[in-house]
Amino acid sequence: MLTNTTKTPVYELTKADKRFVGWHILFAVSALTIGSLFGPLQALEHAGVNWYPKLDFLFIKLDGINSYYQGLTLHGVLNALIWTTFFITGFTTLVVIRGLKRPLTHPLLNKIGFWMMVVGLVTAAVPLLGNKASVLYTFYPPMEADTLFYIGLVLVVVGSWTEGWGFYLTLWSWRKENRETRTPFVVLAVVINMVMWQIATLGIATEILGLILPWTFGWTGGIDPQLSRTFFWFTGHPLVYFWLLPAYASWYGMLPKQAGGKLFSDSLARLAFWLFLVLSIPLGFHHQFVDPGVPSGWKFIHSILTFGVAFPSFLTLFTVVAGLEYAARKRGGKGLFGWIRALPWKDASVTAQLLAGILFLFGGIGGIANASYSLNLVLHNTSWVPGHFHLTVASAATLSFFGISYWLVPYISGKPLWKPKWALASSWIYFSGMLVFSNAMHTVGLLGAPRRTPLGLAPYVPAEWNGHLFRVALGGSIMYIGLMMYVTVVAFTAFQRKRLPQGEHVEIPIAESMQDPQLTPVWLDRWKPWLIATAVLIILAYGPQLFDQIAGIESTSPGFTP
Amino acid sequence: MSAPETKEKIPLHVDPTEKAWIRTAIVVLGVFIVAVTVAGFMLGIQVPTNEQRVNPQTIQDAPPWSEPGVREIVAGEKYDVYIVAKRFFYEPSTVEVPVGAEVTFYVTSTDVQHGFKIEHTNINFMAIPGEVSKLTATFTEAGTYDYICTEYCGLGHAVMFGSVTATP
Numbered sequence: 001m002l003t004n005t006t007k008t009p010v011y012e013l014t015k016a017d018k019r020f021v022g023w024h025i026l027f028a029v030s031a032l033t034i035g036s037l038f039g040p041l042q043a044l045e046h047a048g049v050n051w052y053p054k055l056d057f058l059f060i061k062l063d064g065i066n067s068y069y070q071g072l073t074l075h076g077v078l079n080a081l082i083w084t085t086f087f088i089t090g091f092t093t094l095v096v097i098r099g100l101k102r103p104l105t106h107p108l109l110n111k112i113g114f115w116m117m118v119v120g121l122v123t124a125a126v127p128l129l130g131n132k133a134s135v136l137y138t139f140y141p142p143m144e145a146d147t148l149f150y151i152g153l154v155l156v157v158v159g160s161w162t163e164g165w166g167f168y169l170t171l172w173s174w175r176k177e178n179r180e181t182r183t184p185f186v187v188l189a190v191v192i193n194m195v196m197w198q199i200a201t202l203g204i205a206t207e208i209l210g211l212i213l214p215w216t217f218g219w220t221g222g223i224d225p226q227l228s229r230t231f232f233w234f235t236g237h238p239l240v241y242f243w244l245l246p247a248y249a250s251w252y253g254m255l256p257k258q259a260g261g262k263l264f265s266d267s268l269a270r271l272a273f274w275l276f277l278v279l280s281i282p283l284g285f286h287h288q289f290v291d292p293g294v295p296s297g298w299k300f301i302h303s304i305l306t307f308g309v310a311f312p313s314f315l316t317l318f319t320v321v322a323g324l325e326y327a328a329r330k331r332g333g334k335g336l337f338g339w340i341r342a343l344p345w346k347d348a349s350v351t352a353q354l355l356a357g358i359l360f361l362f363g364g365i366g367g368i369a370n371a372s373y374s375l376n377l378v379l380h381n382t383s384w385v386p387g388h389f390h391l392t393v394a395s396a397a398t399l400s401f402f403g404i405s406y407w408l409v410p411y412i413s414g415k416p417l418w419k420p421k422w423a424l425a426s427s428w429i430y431f432s433g434m435l436v437f438s439n440a441m442h443t444v445g446l447l448g449a450p451r452r453t454p455l456g457l458a459p460y461v462p463a464e465w466n467g468h469l470f471r472v473a474l475g476g477s478i479m480y481i482g483l484m485m486y487v488t489v490v491a492f493t494a495f496q497r498k499r500l501p502q503g504e505h506v507e508i509p510i511a512e513s514m515q516d517p518q519l520t521p522v523w524l525d526r527w528k529p530w531l532i533a534t535a536v537l538i539i540l541a542y543g544p545q546l547f548d549q550i551a552g553i554e555s556t557s558p559g560f561t562p
Numbered sequence: 563m564s565a566p567e568t569k570e571k572i573p574l575h576v577d578p579t580e581k582a583w584i585r586t587a588i589v590v591l592g593v594f595i596v597a598v599t600v601a602g603f604m605l606g607i608q609v610p611t612n613e614q615r616v617n618p619q620t621i622q623d624a625p626p627w628s629e630p631g632v633r634e635i636v637a638g639e640k641y642d643v644y645i646v647a648k649r650f651f652y653e654p655s656t657v658e659v660p661v662g663a664e665v666t667f668y669v670t671s672t673d674v675q676h677g678f679k680i681e682h683t684n685i686n687f688m689a690i691p692g693e694v695s696k697l698t699a700t701f702t703e704a705g706t707y708d709y710i711c712t713e714y715c716g717l718g719h720a721v722m723f724g725s726v727t728a729t730p
Contacts, residue, residue, distance in 0.1 A: 067717060136714055142691060143674045143716070225675055225690050267574055289609050290687035292695035296611035303598055307591045314587035318580055368594060373609060374601035377684045381677050381712035448681045450712040457720040460708050521572045556617045557691045560649070560674050562716045 004258070004407075009505040011101040013094065018412040020111070022494070024090025025409065027118065028083050032398075033487050035078025036480060038071035043437065043476025046469040048456045059129070066131040068454040069562060074128055076137030080243075080393055082121055085156060087401050088246045089114070089163045092190040094408065095249070096167050098508045099187035100174045106166050113162030116155050124152025134562045136452065138232060139212075141223045144559030147216045150208050157201050164194040182517040182525045185269055186510055189249035192273045197242045199534065200281050203234025215559065222555045226293035230549055233284035234542065241280040241309075243393045245273070247400035251320045251353060257511035258350050258407075259343055261327025264319045266513035270524040272319070275312040278533045282541030283309060289376045298545050299373060305541060306371035313364055320357065323511070348423035352403030355431040356396050359438075363391030366442065383449045383472075387441025395434055402427060402486050409493045411506040416499075418492035422485055430482025437475025444468035610687045610695045618672045618691035622646065627670070632657055645669045645709075647676035647689040650718030652709065658727045659701065666698045677712030680726060688713060701728035 013021070037058075041051050045068060055065050065071050093110065097103060104110055127133035127146035135145045171191055175183065207228050215223040252269045256262055263269060285302035288294050325339055333342025344350050366388045369375045379385065410417050417423060444465050445451070455461055455469060500506070523529065576584070601607045621627045630644040631654050638660050646653040647669060659665050669678045669689045676689040680699065687695040701707065711722035 069714065069717065140675045140713075143714075224692060226693050229675075229690070265575075265577065265580065268576065268580065271574075290695075292610045292613055292688065292690055292693040293615075294612075296609050299609055299611075300598075300602055304595055307595055307598075310591055311587060314591075315584070318583045322577075322580070372594070372598050372601075374598055374605075374607040377607065377609065377686050380686050381679065448679070448710070450677065450679065450710055452714040452719070453712075454720045458723075459721055460710060460723045515575060519572060519575065521574050524574075552615065554615055554617070554692055556619060558619070560716070 004507045004509065005500065005504045006507045007503055007505070009507065010510075011098055012505065013097055013412075014103065016107075017093070017097055017103065018414075020107075020114070021090045021094045021408075022412045023114065024086050024093065025405070025412070025490075026494075027121070028086035028090065028401075029405075029487060029490055031078040031082035031086065031121070032483070035075050035083060036483050038065075038075040039079075039483075040473075040477045040480040041071060042068070042075065042454075043473045045454050045456045047473035048469075049473065050456065067134060069136065070128075070131045070134040072452065073134045073136050077124065077128065079398075080137055081153075081156070084243045084393065084397060085160055086117065088193070088242065089117070089160055091246055091401075091404060091408070092167060092194060093163070094412075094508070095186050095190045096170055099184040099510065100170065102170070102174060104166055105170045105173050109169070110163050110166035113159045113164075113166060116159030116162060118159075120152045120155025120157075120159055122152070123155060124149050126152075138236075140232070141212060141215070141225050141228045142557035142559050143562055144216060147213070150212050150216065154205065154208050157205060160194075161198050161201070164198050167191050167194055182266075182520055184510070185263065185266055185513065185517065186249055186253035188270060188525070189253060189273050190246060192277050193242060193245040193249070195531075196238060196245070196277050196280055199538070200235050200238030200242070203231045203236075203284070207231035207235075215555070220555050222557045223559075224553045224555050225557050226291065227549050227553055229288060229291060230284075230294070230546070233287040234281070235284075236287055237284045238280040240389070240392055241276055243397040245276060247353075247356065247397050248272075248276075248316055248320075250400055250404055251357060252316070252323070253511050254404075254509045255320070255350065255353050255511075256323035256327055257509040258347065259324055259327035260331055261323050261511070263511045263513040264322040264326065266515055266517045267520045267524055268315055268319055270520060272312040272315045274524065274530045275315075276309070277530055278537055279305065279309040279312070281534070282537045283371075284542075285545075286371050286373075286376070289373060290380050293549065294545065301541065303371055303373040307368070310364070310368060310371075317361075324354075326514075346424065348417070348420055348427065349403045349406035351424055352406065352427035353400050355427050356399035356403065359391050359399065359431065359434055360396035362438070363388060363396060366391065379445060381451055382445035383441045383451045384445025386451050387438045387445055390434065390438050390441070395431075395438075399427060399430060399434075402430070405486070405490050407506060407509065409490050410500070411508060413494045414500050414506075415493055415496055418489055418496055423489045426482045426485035426489060428482070429485065430479050433475045433478030433480070433482055435475070436471050437479060440468045440471035440475060444472070607684065608697060610697060613668075613694040613696045615692060616670060616694060618670070621670060621672060626668075630654060632659060639663055641665045643667050645678070645724070647671040647678060647711065647715075647722075649673050649716050650711075650722040652678075652711075652722070652724040655724040656727065657724070658729060661701055661704050661728045661730050664698060664700055666696060668694055668696050670694045674715050675713050676715045676722070678709055679712045680707050680709045682707060685709075686712070701726070704728050704730045 127149045133145035133149035135143050214220050283302045283305040286306045328339035328342040331342045333339030626644050630646045633642040671689040671691045678689050679686040685699050707726045709724050
């Protein structure tokens with residue numbers, strides 16, 4: 001039940017590298033622990049149970065948590081931005097080093113990037129904990145937070161870019177030394193993700209540096225809220241892919257190995273990632289379908305482009321399932337669907353990722369509804385939306401990261417997984433809670449319940465919502481139990497005294513491809529054409545509107561505290 | 563970062579079952595695109611589009627926004643409704659229109675971003691300072707329809723709502 005161990009590792013990370021990855025995971029899991037504390041409280045609030053005062057003992061120096069929204073802001077920022085970014089950069093570091101079988105070429109650059117993210121986190125945490133930045137993780141102007149909040153976010157983003165540069169330079173020098181060899185798939189996948197993130201975050205960087213900071217410093221009389229939204233959503237949707245693609249990289253390139261199989265198609269796996277690079281960004285207006293300041297024609301175009309990015313997800317579904325089926329049949333699985341039972345369901349790492357994939361099926365289908373220009377009118381800003389993204393960031397990504405942690409933490413700590421049965425149970429409990437929670441959130445959203453609202457206080461809640469709001473509370477509480485079991489398993493694994501037996505090493509699972517990667521066409525291992533295509537499509541899909549909105553900027557809104 | 567030139571071009575190998583799947587995916591997405599196109603251009607489902615830019619600080623100095631509310635254009639048939647979203651109420655908070663009339667809603671905000679969603683209708687949009695949101699609806703059944711703020715606008719967000727009464 002312990003993750004696969006080996007006597008002779010293919011390539012072992014140095015102690016310093018392992019420690020560096022470990023710091024990422026430590027900050028990630030700590031953020032998740034604090035951020036998730038508010039999840040069940042929000043869910044219970046919806047059912048009319050106020051447990052916020054129970055947190056006072058934890059935040060006693062801060063005079064308790066001052067509002068539902070302070071908690072909700074911490075929940076969004078720590079879980080959706082910090083847990084993900086720290087985990088992803090840590091995971092990427094490990095995959096790049098192990099995949100290329102060489103250390104980072106500029107480790108100092110990566111260290112600077114990482115500590116910049118930490119400084120950013122601390123900087124943003126000060127106003128967040130002091131209830132001076134309860135503006136939610138979308139921080140829509142003209143609602144105004146303490147300046148430190150924005151500066152902290154900028155540092156986190158620029159820190160992640162800096163880590164990205166460290167990865168690009170490492171891959172660059174590997175490619176110079178290995179001109180005849182295809183880049184290992186998993187490395188290509190995680191580096192494409194960092195590049196996509198770097199391009200996508202130009203939106204949020206422009207919003208904060210170009211509009212928000214000059215406004216909070218008082219240099220401009222006001223701000224243009226519509227233009228800020230456009231810059232925010234330039235980053236906002238690809239952010240979802242930044243969370244998802246590392247999980248995809250694991251499903252494609254690692255999970256088959258853990259299940260005893262191979263990557264089904266090296267070529268199509270690469271194609272899917274290149275398409276994600278090209279298509280993730282030029283579709284942000286589908287978050288602005290009901291904004292008054294964006295022409296309906298552009299909304300329609302972005303709706304169609306969003307269907308385009310569903311295509312590589314369809315490819316992923318096939319390739320990942322085919323790889324798993326191959327593994328299951330090798331293990332003796334039979335029947336049209338009977339093979340599913342032959343997968344290693346006793347392996348906590350595999351199970352977490354399989355359950356993540358199952359939840360993501362629903363998330364993907366719901367996402368297509370969101371992207372539909374017409375259906376969105378019924379869903380926009382209802383609780384359907386958080387119901388949806390808890391299936392993406394909080395399931396496909398987070399539950400996969402649970403699974404990855406179950407081999408990664410033993411690997412970097414050199415210690416066996418603490419209580420593998422707990423690890424296994426954590427995913428099932430979280431999964432069950434998520435099914436109840438997300439189903440209830442989707443349903444009550446369709447009935448008209450707004451998101452981001454303490455519905456326990458709202459005067460307009462009709463009786464027909466109550467049963468669903470009770471299920472929100474129930475599911476949310478169950479999820480929290482699963483999540484705390486994950487945190488416990490990871491913490492005890494890392495800090496226990498017991499070590500792996502002498503000479504044994506945890507194996508980093510990297511799946512072979514069924515077809516020799518050297519037979520993958522060259523155009524699927526080249527950056528230039530895909531980067532050009534990315535730039536061209538962004539210019540076509542965003543250029544004219546950005547030009548119009550910037551040319552017509554009206555900075556007339558003064559700031560408001562929440 | 564360029565890969566080596568190979569003398570022979572390597573073809574893209576795709577498994578036959580996967581080819582069938584790719585075709586299916588393209589057809590499915592094609593059907594969705596057609597459905598959205600039909601909804602958007604033939605069934606008359608509308609989303610807000612550029613209406614007008616305004617100054618949120620001075621907008622209530624002059625009509626129609628100085629006196630928001632219902633304007634009768636054609637009695638029993640056509641009405642315009644002006645609503646201002648503010649923390650944490652709508653001005654006006656109640657609106658009365660006849661059943662079966664074509665009602666166009668114009669909504670803006672004078673402070674932060676708000677939402678505006680009339681329950682059980684297709685009216686759902688953002689109210690953004692500096693912009694006017696506009697959509698048209700017809701209430702075919704008599705009754706009261708709440709309009710709810712769907713965007714976080716501050717501590718009182720949960721109590722921000724109003725209602726349309728459609729009278730026979």
